[in-house]
Amino acid sequence: xxxxxxxxxxxxxxxxxxxxxxxxxxxxxxxxxxxxxxxxxxxxxxxxxxxxxxxxxxxxxxxxxxxxxxxxxxxxxxxxxxxxxxxxxxxxxxxxxxxxxxxxxxxxxxxxxxxxxxxxxxxxxxxxxxxxxxxxxxxxxxxxxxxxxxxxxxxxxxxxxxxxxxxxxxxxxxxxxxxxxxxxxxxxxxxxxxxxxxxxxxxxxxxxxxxxxxxxxxxxxxxxxxxxxxxxxxxxxxxxxxxxxxxxxxxxxxxxxxxxxxxxxxxxxxxxxxxxxxxxxxxxxxxxxxxxxxxxxxxxxxxxxxxxxxxxxxxxxxxxxxxxxxxxxxxxxxxxxxxxxxxxxxxxxxxxxxxxxxxxxxxxxxxxxxxxxxxxxxxxxxxxxxxxxxxxxxxxxxxxxxxxxxxxxxxxxxxxxxxxxxxxxxxxxxxxxxxxxxxxxxxxxxxxxxxxxxxxxxxxxxxxxxxxxxxxxxxxxxxxxxxxxxxxxxxxxxxxxxxxxxxxxxxxxxxxxxxxxxxxxxxxxxxxxxxxxxxxxxxxxxxxxxxxxxxxxxxxxxxxxxxxxxxxxxxxxxxxxxxxxxxxxxxxxxxxxxxxxxxxxxxxxxxxxxxxxxxxxxxxxxxxxxxxxxxxxxxxxx
Numbered sequence: 001x002x003x004x005x006x007x008x009x010x011x012x013x014x015x016x017x018x019x020x021x022x023x024x025x026x027x028x029x030x031x032x033x034x035x036x037x038x039x040x041x042x043x044x045x046x047x048x049x050x051x052x053x054x055x056x057x058x059x060x061x062x063x064x065x066x067x068x069x070x071x072x073x074x075x076x077x078x079x080x081x082x083x084x085x086x087x088x089x090x091x092x093x094x095x096x097x098x099x100x101x102x103x104x105x106x107x108x109x110x111x112x113x114x115x116x117x118x119x120x121x122x123x124x125x126x127x128x129x130x131x132x133x134x135x136x137x138x139x140x141x142x143x144x145x146x147x148x149x150x151x152x153x154x155x156x157x158x159x160x161x162x163x164x165x166x167x168x169x170x171x172x173x174x175x176x177x178x179x180x181x182x183x184x185x186x187x188x189x190x191x192x193x194x195x196x197x198x199x200x201x202x203x204x205x206x207x208x209x210x211x212x213x214x215x216x217x218x219x220x221x222x223x224x225x226x227x228x229x230x231x232x233x234x235x236x237x238x239x240x241x242x243x244x245x246x247x248x249x250x251x252x253x254x255x256x257x258x259x260x261x262x263x264x265x266x267x268x269x270x271x272x273x274x275x276x277x278x279x280x281x282x283x284x285x286x287x288x289x290x291x292x293x294x295x296x297x298x299x300x301x302x303x304x305x306x307x308x309x310x311x312x313x314x315x316x317x318x319x320x321x322x323x324x325x326x327x328x329x330x331x332x333x334x335x336x337x338x339x340x341x342x343x344x345x346x347x348x349x350x351x352x353x354x355x356x357x358x359x360x361x362x363x364x365x366x367x368x369x370x371x372x373x374x375x376x377x378x379x380x381x382x383x384x385x386x387x388x389x390x391x392x393x394x395x396x397x398x399x400x401x402x403x404x405x406x407x408x409x410x411x412x413x414x415x416x417x418x419x420x421x422x423x424x425x426x427x428x429x430x431x432x433x434x435x436x437x438x439x440x441x442x443x444x445x446x447x448x449x450x451x452x453x454x455x456x457x458x459x460x461x462x463x464x465x466x467x468x469x470x471x472x473x474x475x476x477x478x479x480x481x482x483x484x485x486x487x488x489x490x491x492x493x494x495x496x497x498x499x500x501x502x503x504x505x506x507x508x509x510x511x512x513x514x515x516x517x518x519x520x521x522x523x524x525x526x527x528x529x530x531x532x533x534x535x536x537x538x539x540x541x542x543x544x545x546x547x548x549x550x551x552x553x554x555x556x557x558x559x560x561x562x563x564x565x566x567x568x569x570x571x572x573x574x575x576x577x578x579x580x581x582x583x584x585x586x587x588x589x590x591x592x593x594x595x596x597x598x599x600x601x602x603x604x605x606x607x608x609x610x611x612x613x614x615x616x617x618x619x620x621x622x623x624x625x626x627x628x629x630x631x632x633x634x635x636x637x638x
Contacts, residue, residue, distance in 0.1 A: 001014070001017070001025055001026070001027045001028070001051060001052075001053050001066070001070055002028055002029070002030050002035060002039070002042075002047060002051065002052045002053075002054065003027065003028075003029060003030065003047075003051045004029065004030060004031075004047060004048060004051075005029025005030065005031045005032075006029075006031065007105055007109075008105075008106075008109045009101075009105040009106075009108055009109035009112060010051070010105070012109065012112055012113075012116075012118070012120050013112075013120060014027050015120055015121060016120040016121055016122060017067075017070060017071065019121050019122050020071065020074045020122055021070060021071070021073045021074050024073035024074075025070055025073055030044070030047035030048075030052075035047075039054065041060075042060065046062065049062075049102065050062045050063040050066070050098065050102060051063070051066050051067065052066060053065075053066035053067075053069055053070055055069075063095055063098045063099070063102075064084070064091075064094040064095045064097065064098040065084065065091075065094075065095075067098070068080050068081045068084050068094070069081060114360065115357070115358035115359070115360055115361055116358050116359050116360060117359060117360055119400065123359065123398030123399065123400065124274065124398060124399045125274070125275045125280060125395070125398055125399060126269070126272070126274065126275070126399055127399040127402050127403065128275075128394060128395055128397055128398060128399060128402055129260060129261075129262075129275045130217075131394055131402065132257075132260075132391055132392075132394055132395055133214060133217070133220055133224075133257065133260070133261060134214070134215050134217070135387070135390075135391040135394065136214065136224075136253065136254065136257055136388075136391060137211045137212070137213075137214030137215035137223075138211070138215060138387075139250065139384045139387055139388050139391065139521075140207065140210070140211035140214065140227050140231070140250070140254070141208055141211035141212060141215070142384050142387075142521045142522070143207075143231065143250060143383075143384060144204045144205075144207035144208040144211060144230075144231075145204070145208055146383075146521070146522045146523055147204055147234065147238075147242070147525075148201060148204035148205065148208065150524070150525055150526070150561060151200050151201060151204060151234075151238070152197055152200070152201070152557040152560075153526070153555075153557040153558045153559075153560055153561040154238060154241045154525060154526065154561075155200065155237060155238050155239075155241070156197045156200065156557050157196070157197050158550065158553075158555040158556070158557050158558065159550070159555070159557055159558060160526070160543050160546050160547045160550060160558060161239065161240075161241075161543050161546055162195075163191055163195040163200060163237045163238075164195040164196070166195075166237060166239070167189075167191055167192070167195045167237070170183075170187050171183075174186075174187075185466075185469060186469055187236060187469070188232055188233065188236055188469055188470060189232075189233040189234075189236040189237045190203060190229070190230065190233040191233065191236075191237045195237070200234075200237075203230050203233060203234055204234070206226075206230060207227060207230045207231065207234075210223045210226050210227050210230070211223075211227060214227070217266070217267060218265070218266060219265045219266070220261035220262060220267065221258055221261040221262070221263055222265075224254060224257050224258040224261055225258050227254055228251060228254040228255050228258065228472075231247075231250060231251060231254065232251060232470065232471060232472075235247055235248075235251065235471060236469075236471075240529065240543060241525045241526075241529065242525070244383070244523075244528070245385070245476055245477075245478065246382065246383050246384060246385035246388060247471075248471050248474045249290065249385065249388055249389075249474070249476070250384070250388060251470075251471050251472050251474075252286060252471075252472050252473065252474055253283070253286065253388060253391075253392065255472045256279060256282050256283050256286065256434075256438070257283070259276060259279045259426045259430065259431055259434060260275055260276060260279045260280065260283065262425075263424040263425065263426070264424070273424060273425035274425075276425065276426050276431050278428070278431040278432060278434075278435050279426070279431055279434070279435075280395060281435070282434065282435055282438050282439075283392060283395050284355050284356070284392075284395060284396065285438065285439060285442060286392065286438075286442075287352070287355060287369075287389070287392040287393065287395075287396075288352045288353075288355050288356070289442050289445070289446075289475075289476060290389065290392075290476045291347070291348050291351070291352045291369060292348065292349065292352040292446075293445065293446065293449055293475060293476045293477050294348050294476060294477055294478040294479075295345060295348030295349035295352075296349070296446070296449040296477070297449060297477030297478075297480035298311075298345075298348075298477075298479065298480060300449050300480075301480040301481050303480070303481045303482055305482040305484065306341075306482060309338045309341040309342060310334075310337070310338070310341075311341055311479075311482040312337040312338075312340050312341050312344075313334065313337050314482055314483065314484045314485075315479070315482060316329045316330040316379055316380075316584070317330050317486055317582070317583060317584040318482070318483045318484065318485065318486045319379075319380045320380070320381075320508075320527075320528055320531040320532075321380065321381040321507055321508060321516075321519065321524075321527060321528070321531070322379065322380055322381075322516050323378065323379055323380060323381060323516050323517070323518050324515050324516045324517070324518075324596070325378045325379050326379040326380060326516065326584075327516060327584050327596055329379050330584045331584075331586065331587065344372065347368050347369065347371075347372045348372075351365050351368045351369060352365070352369075354368075355396060359398065359401075362396050362397075363396070363397060363401055365396060366393045366394075366396040366397055369389070369393050369396075370390055370393050373386040373389050373390050373393075374386075377520065381507070381517075381518065381519045381520040381523075382520060383520060383521060383522070383523035384520070384521040384523075386520070387521055437463070437467075437473065438473060440460060441464060441467075441473040442473075444456060444464070445474075445475035448475070449475075449477070483535065485581060486509075486534075486581065486582040486583065487534040487535065487579050487580070487581060487582075487602065488508070488509055488510075488534055488579070488580045488581070488582045488599070489530055489533060489534045489544075489577050489578070489579060489605050490502050490503075490510060490577070490578045490579075490580060491503045491547075491548065491551070491575065491576075491577055492575070492576050492577070492578060493551065493566060493567055493571075493572030493574065493575050494572055494573065494574045494575075494576075494608070495567075495572055495573050495574075496573075497573075497574050497608060500576070501566035501567070501572075502566065503551065503562055503564065503565065503566060504562065504563045504564035505524075505526070505527050505530065505562055505563055506519075506524055506527060506561070506562065506563040507519050507524045507527045508524075508527040508530055508531065509582050509597055512595040512596065512597040512598060512599055513593075513594055513595050513596065514596070515596055516596060524561070526547075526561045529541075529543070529544075530544075534579065534605070538577065538605060538606045544577070544606070545606070545609075545614070548575040548577070548606065548609060549609075549611070549614055551571065551572070551575050552571055552572065552573075552575055552609070552610065552611050552614075553571060553611070554567075554570070554571035573610055574608045574609065574610050575606075575608070575609055575610075576604060576606055576607060576608040576609070577604070577605040577606035578601065578603075578604055578605060579601075579602040579603055579604070579605040580599040580600065580601055580602060581599060581600045581601075581602050582597050582598075582599045583597065583598050583599070584596065584597060584598075585597060585598050
């Protein structure tokens with residue numbers, strides 16, 4: 001390859017091509033004295049107009065054809081040259097583009113430095129993968145430990161919606177419909193083997209152990225597969241308690257990460273294959289879906305608070321579990337709230353396109369997305385959602401950028417290098433079909449949000465329906481409709497039906513003087529479900545009636561989910577739920593009363609009930625009634 005050595009643009013890109021083609025191609029500037037002597041048939045004018053490629057047999061090619069033939073020496077890059085020869089239209093566009101760049105090399109040189117910087121070498125992502133997989137292991141560890149502390153009260157034998165009763169009803173429905181082995185696909189859970197309390201906790205413990213192994217880099221691919229399988233199992237059997245958007249995001253991220261991980265049982269720097277570019281791109285595509293769809297649903301919903309940029313006037317006090325910083329954010333003037341909404345829309349609707357931009361623009365996009373997640377973390381408790389999103393953002397950075405963020409210039413950080421292609425890697429026969437499915441389903445979801453009807457082939461629709469129970473290819477959309485009020489349910493008990501004492505939850509608002517707390521990355525799932533229950537009638541939330549029944553029974557595992565039990569010795573005879581309207585106080589009211597909240601009673605949410613009125617003679621059987629196939633939507637309010 002002979003190029004103009006005085007051209008800054010040529011020099012920048014030649015370094016990248018040289019890295020890609022290795023020893024297959026020699027690169028020489030035409031100013032080298034040897035060139036004129038070795039190739040007298042080529043004039044100086046030809047070199048000044050376009051690069052020239054001289055093949056070993058003597059054939060000479062110039063312009064776009066020379067570039068594509070050069071890049072074809074790189075493994076798996078021959079397809080561009082094939083297009084050039086098979087498609088006259090593509091060849092014409094390629095040559096036109098080359099001439100355009102050649103005539104304006106100064107402009108495109110400046111553009112290259114703006115987008116890529118002065119280093120155009122092919123980026124590596126060994127360190128990016130190393131950090132991402134350990135972050136994912138940490139997030140899995142949080143998820144399993146958090147659930148472990150609650151699972152007995154949520155779906156244990158004396159819990160709110162016992163898994164044993166759910167599995168019994170599923171079996172009965174499957175048998176009635178004569179569904180055979182397909183039942184394990186329609187209701188994918190390991191609880192087909194057992195649904196005892198011990199087995200539920202065992203799944204959490206095994207998940208936590210596997211997460212630790214992933215953090216230490218031991219058998220990452222098998223660990224990721226088992227982590228995905230166990231979390232899918234628990235998400236299926238826990239139903240509404242594990243149906244939040246971060247739960248399905250963890251499933252999708254964890255599944256794709258299986259194919260990003262090295263295949264060695266104990267990979268070490270320098271002894272592992274480079275990350276699959278296809279899977280790396282898929283994880284970036286997932287981040288694009290998450291952010292862009294979150295912006296789209298706000299506009300597509302038609303909610304006036306988003307369209308009029310007033311949503312943040314309500315958000316901080318009406319979100320499920322605000323922090324004490326949210327109280328201060330709520331006090332900001334209307335112009336600041338409106339400006340914050342504009343910035344949020346810019347980050348969710350514009351910045352995601354930088355995910356697929358060149359290096360420098362992609363780094364800026366990463367910074368903007370992380371900035372938004374940090375603000376969300378400071379003002380609201382959203383479990384491990386923000387950490388998982390930040391982990392995905394790290395994949396927008398290459399190894400050079402990540403080392404720059406490490407103190408001492410990255411010394412002491414694993415710095416693997418690609419070695420021989422003999423190292424095992426995920427074959428394209430797996431990663432390419434995975435990419436096709438992921439992108440097609442993502443486009444279908446985007447089409448649904450933007451109301452663009454596309455004629456999807458029937459086989460694809462059938463495949464999408466088949467994949468749905470696995471919760472691994474999902475749509476996203478945070479806070480499509482902003483709640484402008486905060487109805488709050490207060491559970492009260494009484495021995496005589498006259499004097500009522502409130503049960504205090506650990507984290508959700510109750511006592512108006514209690515300061516909102518930070519609880520993330522732990523998620524108190526009962527507290528979250530109480531927020532959703534307040535947005536609808538109790539008849540649409542049978543789990544809440546079951547919860548009240550467990551309080552009447554004095555279930556220890558359910559009471560452990562609460563902060564304060566006003567009946568420590570004997571359970572009350574009656575339970576009721578009262579609805580209040582909560583609002584943050586302002587500076588003056590808080591200085592005067594010390595209260596963070598002010599509330600006004602709305603009325604009864606659930607009328608008083610007792611065991612005699614609610615339960616049949618077989619109390620446990622009635623309390624454990626469930627409707628596994630009549631699950632609520634996946635928290636679409638978020």
